[in-house]
Amino acid sequence: MILEFNDVCFGYKDRTILKNISFGVREGECTAIIGPSGCGKSTLFRLINRLEKPQSGSILYRGQPIESAGNITAFMPQRDLLLPWRTVLKNVTLAFELKKQRDKKPEAYSLLERVGLKGYENVYPSELSGGMKQRVSFARTLAVGGELMLLDEPFSALDSLTRADMQDWLMAQMSQLDKTVLLVTHDIDEAMLLGNTILLMSGEPVDKLISTDVSYIKTREDIYKASQLREKLLSELETEGHR
Amino acid sequence: MKKAVKHLPAIITSVSLLILWQIIAMLINAAYILPSPVQIAVRIWELREPLFTVHTPYTMLVTLLGLLISIIIGVILAMIMDRYETAERALYPVIVTTQTVPITAIAPLFVLWLGYGIWSKVLVSVIITFFPIVVSLHDGLKSSKRESEELFQTMGASKAAIFLKLKLPGALPSFFSAIKMAVPLSIIGAAMGEWLGSQSGLGYFSKRMMTQLDGAGVFAPVVILAVCAMLVVAFISFLERKFVKWRKEI
Numbered sequence: 001m002i003l004e005f006n007d008v009c010f011g012y013k014d015r016t017i018l019k020n021i022s023f024g025v026r027e028g029e030c031t032a033i034i035g036p037s038g039c040g041k042s043t044l045f046r047l048i049n050r051l052e053k054p055q056s057g058s059i060l061y062r063g064q065p066i067e068s069a070g071n072i073t074a075f076m077p078q079r080d081l082l083l084p085w086r087t088v089l090k091n092v093t094l095a096f097e098l099k100k101q102r103d104k105k106p107e108a109y110s111l112l113e114r115v116g117l118k119g120y121e122n123v124y125p126s127e128l129s130g131g132m133k134q135r136v137s138f139a140r141t142l143a144v145g146g147e148l149m150l151l152d153e154p155f156s157a158l159d160s161l162t163r164a165d166m167q168d169w170l171m172a173q174m175s176q177l178d179k180t181v182l183l184v185t186h187d188i189d190e191a192m193l194l195g196n197t198i199l200l201m202s203g204e205p206v207d208k209l210i211s212t213d214v215s216y217i218k219t220r221e222d223i224y225k226a227s228q229l230r231e232k233l234l235s236e237l238e239t240e241g242h243r
Numbered sequence: 244m245k246k247a248v249k250h251l252p253a254i255i256t257s258v259s260l261l262i263l264w265q266i267i268a269m270l271i272n273a274a275y276i277l278p279s280p281v282q283i284a285v286r287i288w289e290l291r292e293p294l295f296t297v298h299t300p301y302t303m304l305v306t307l308l309g310l311l312i313s314i315i316i317g318v319i320l321a322m323i324m325d326r327y328e329t330a331e332r333a334l335y336p337v338i339v340t341t342q343t344v345p346i347t348a349i350a351p352l353f354v355l356w357l358g359y360g361i362w363s364k365v366l367v368s369v370i371i372t373f374f375p376i377v378v379s380l381h382d383g384l385k386s387s388k389r390e391s392e393e394l395f396q397t398m399g400a401s402k403a404a405i406f407l408k409l410k411l412p413g414a415l416p417s418f419f420s421a422i423k424m425a426v427p428l429s430i431i432g433a434a435m436g437e438w439l440g441s442q443s444g445l446g447y448f449s450k451r452m453m454t455q456l457d458g459a460g461v462f463a464p465v466v467i468l469a470v471c472a473m474l475v476v477a478f479i480s481f482l483e484r485k486f487v488k489w490r491k492e493i
């Protein structure tokens with residue numbers, strides 16, 4: 001296990017969000033996290049990013065307390081958070097600058113080309129569409145390059161065609177790069193396609209992550225073959241949302 | 244051509260107001276009460292020697308010194324208040340209080356403290372201008388979103404990097420608005436200081452003309468003050484366009 005949550009409790013002020021949560025993430029796998037809006041998915045990422053500390057329990061990275069690990073995450077926030085005063089290219093190179101790596105422009109160019117934004121390098125974010133901004137944000141996340149990729153609804157603003165494109169591309173990347181990915185999504189199909197495991201956040205406040213193995217689903221056709229599982233997940237998500 | 248069309252409404256209003264003023268002044272026909280624009284223009288020409296070689300440079304020096312000191316104090320205070328919350332709680336109320344002091348009432352004291360020289364006028368100018376600079380810059384630094392700061396943290400940014408690459412660029416537009424607001428204030432502050440006790444400067448000159456019941460002579464330095472303020476603001480707008488190429492998102 002590259003990442004382990006043991007009996008983690010967390011809340012903001014006196015409101016509990018996560019209650020005795022335990023789960024593990026295997027190295028090189030993609031774990032999709034689904035759950036109703038406001039249940040604490042982004043909060044989970046804040047804990048892994050060490051922006052918050054668990055109130056009890058522990059988070060382990062390769063068996064060691066995560067506090068002592070260095071910069072291990074590459075985080076893609078739910079909103080793009082691009083800097084409006086920097087061009088697209090400069091927004092990507094920011095990740096290199098903060099790591100004090102110089103002259104990484106060629107890499108930034110190729111990352112932008114990979115997300116389909118060749119020719120937009122010198123444009124300011126205010127001139128881009130929502131989906132394009134998301135792709136720049138994705139390129140920036142790749143530039144950060146931590147072992148553990150935390151993607152918070154990375155494709156939510158994309159149209160279905162581009163989204164499918166980016167999903168295929170991400171799948172190819174994952175098999176190539178051997179990265180460990182945590183993916184928050186509200187799209188069951190996306191979770192089934194990209195994830196090896198799906199973690200469904202259950203309870204109010206969340207006290208259980210229901211794990212489902214979907215590693216055998218490799219293509220879009222597989223999703224439809226597994227329609228029973230899909231229905232089951234959908235109805236579970238539905239009941240969680242109505243709790 | 245396009246530019247001329249853009250400024251046309253402003254030019255038309257200004258010219259009409261001047262014409263209206265000219266007519267009223269000619270009707271009143273008493274230059275010591277209301278001099279006409281033409282009389283003022285003539286007077287500026289007649290007094291060009293003392294006005295442009297002595298008094299305007301003096302006032303502009305006071306203004307620029309005041310502005311410079313205000314910016315330095317403002318930037319330092321805003322940075323300290325941004326960095327330390329205790330400092331913010333300790334300083335902010337005091338800074339606001341400085342604005343409730345009627346400067347005109349205590350400015351004569353400054354002459355006692357600092358003498359008839361330039362520094363008593365600079366002090367008036369600083370007290371009036373540093374406030375908008377601190378407040379706008381402080382707000383500008385605070386305006387960066389907590390989420391963005393957190394993203395920087397996950398990318399391994401130091402506190403210094405967060406300040407330099409996130410907060411400072413984000414505060415730049417507010418900083419420029421603050422300076423544009425501060426320039427006229429600093430000129431008013433300088434002129435006010437001169438009015439209250441000085442031997443040169445446009446404020447002092449205007450006061451001297453007043454004792455001679457020279458209406459056009461009172462207005463002449465006032466017109467020059469206004470023109471100077473416009474020129475400095477235009478220069479700062481030019482700098483702003485150079486440094487802030489992006490616009491705040493709508």
Ligand SMILES: Nc1ncnc2c1ncn2[C@@H]1O[C@H](COP(=O)(O)OP(=O)(O)OP(=O)(O)O)[C@@H](O)[C@H]1O
Pocket residue numbers: 012013017035036037038039040041042043044078
């Ligand atoms: N900084 C904060 N301070 C206090 N409460 C917060 C804070 N951030 C989030 N919350 C609360 O914690 C709960 C979980 O928030 P979180 O952002 O983790 O939800 P989410 O599962 O990511 O939702 P969504 O799918 O809508 O993004 C929400 O009810 C929210 O109101």
Ligand SMILES: [Mg+2]
Pocket residue numbers: 041042043078152
């Ligand atoms: Mg969220």
